[in-house]
Amino acid sequence: MQKTHGYAAHNNHSPLVPFSFERRDPGANDIQIEILFCGVCHSDVHQVRNEWGNSSYPMVPGHEIIGNVTALGSTVTGFNVGDRVGVGCLVDACRVCEDCADNLEQFCNAATFTYNAPDKISGGSTYGGYSAQVVVDQHFVLHVSDKLDPAAAAPLLCAGITTYSPLKHWKVGKGDKVGIVGLGGLGHMGVKFARAMGAEVVLFTQSAGKSADAIRLGAHEVVISSDSNAMQKHCGSFDFILNTVAAPHNLDSFTELLKRDGTLCLVGVPDTPHPSPAVGNLIFKRRQIAGSLIGGIKETQEMLDFCAEHSIVSDIEIIPIQQINQAYERMVNSDVKYRFVIDLATLNADDV
Numbered sequence: 001m002q003k004t005h006g007y008a009a010h011n012n013h014s015p016l017v018p019f020s021f022e023r024r025d026p027g028a029n030d031i032q033i034e035i036l037f038c039g040v041c042h043s044d045v046h047q048v049r050n051e052w053g054n055s056s057y058p059m060v061p062g063h064e065i066i067g068n069v070t071a072l073g074s075t076v077t078g079f080n081v082g083d084r085v086g087v088g089c090l091v092d093a094c095r096v097c098e099d100c101a102d103n104l105e106q107f108c109n110a111a112t113f114t115y116n117a118p119d120k121i122s123g124g125s126t127y128g129g130y131s132a133q134v135v136v137d138q139h140f141v142l143h144v145s146d147k148l149d150p151a152a153a154a155p156l157l158c159a160g161i162t163t164y165s166p167l168k169h170w171k172v173g174k175g176d177k178v179g180i181v182g183l184g185g186l187g188h189m190g191v192k193f194a195r196a197m198g199a200e201v202v203l204f205t206q207s208a209g210k211s212a213d214a215i216r217l218g219a220h221e222v223v224i225s226s227d228s229n230a231m232q233k234h235c236g237s238f239d240f241i242l243n244t245v246a247a248p249h250n251l252d253s254f255t256e257l258l259k260r261d262g263t264l265c266l267v268g269v270p271d272t273p274h275p276s277p278a279v280g281n282l283i284f285k286r287r288q289i290a291g292s293l294i295g296g297i298k299e300t301q302e303m304l305d306f307c308a309e310h311s312i313v314s315d316i317e318i319i320p321i322q323q324i325n326q327a328y329e330r331m332v333n334s335d336v337k338y339r340f341v342i343d344l345a346t347l348n349a350d351d352v
Contacts, residue, residue, distance in 0.1 A: 005018065006018075006021070006130045006347065007347075008021075009057060009058065016325055023133065023135050026135050027121075028074045028075045031071070032069070033067040033070065034067050035065055035132060036344055037065075037344060039316075040062075041155075041159065041185070042246060044061040047061060056116060059116050060115055060129075061130055062131070063088055063129060064088065064156075065088070065134065065157060067084075067085060067087075067133075068082060068084060069085055073138070085141050085143060086154075086157050087140065088158060089106070089294050091137065092140065093105040094108050094109070094110035095139075097110070107293065112126060114129070115127055132347055139297060140297060142301050147311070148304075148313055151318055152314050154339075154341050156303065156314065158294065159186050159189050159339060161294050161303050162292070163267065165294065165303075166290075167193050170240050172199050173198050175199075176240060177199065177202070178200065178202070179202045179204055180202070180219070181242065181243040182244040182268070183203055183338075184338060188217050188337075189314060193306075194218075194242075202220065202221045203219040203222045205224065206225055208224055235256055236256070236260075238258050239262055240262060241264045251274055252277055252278045255282060258287045264287070317337070317339070317340055318343050319343070321342050321346050322346065
């Protein structure tokens, strides 16, 4: 084992503070990574504050990791010391179930998440990217192109794949009319991806002040979702709507915008359920409400390569790790455009 340091939550109501802990030494299949940047995901707040009821402490959050390879296990192939790499939401899975065989490790019943999960290899819990370094099995390490700014690429490991995966699964492409609900950390990536895939993109928001930014990011049109007349103009016209909002809200106003056989896909996870949708909106046009969870490792690499090809990264605000607690409060209040990213060069071992 080797000592490292980071920032941790020790309960659900105190601030994150400097924390010293141990990582395993690299095994034969492992890659050791010096962490350069880590994105701050809204799920980090949910987990730290135990809003999903499954948190264990101490907790080192962070699953949007970009870094450089510093050591390789004896059987590692395809990576070299010094490579720019990424680690997302997963660091292990069973590798043998039907989901794993289909490269959909995120659905594996034995999937190990990057933090706040039982660590099957070294015991205890996994610790995430608000830290100096991490050791990860090579299967769950991703190549990150030098074409991508490393700080702005960090949120691609969660916000990026969370929006890319459903757009690809439902085969969004040229000629499709696609709606994106919400312009936050997820929504702004959904706009960028849908536009790059060739779709006609409409952004739905409750905030008129976000209209100019949505157009800048790639939306063709912005609709204020509280304006019933503006919504009605789009009734029955969408092939696909990606709903990124993580607060409970009425879904009927969006399902009725779908064409026959259209899909409303949810990727935001509210802490209380959405109101039950009107079944008639679904039955009489064979519409569906679906959900999507991040993506598998193969698809995440595909997403990163797509981003390199199309020059897509997140819009970010870089912060020193000492500002993480203030960043949480700002994020809860939607005061960020559109993702905080921690510069781990600011992490000081002497603070522990």
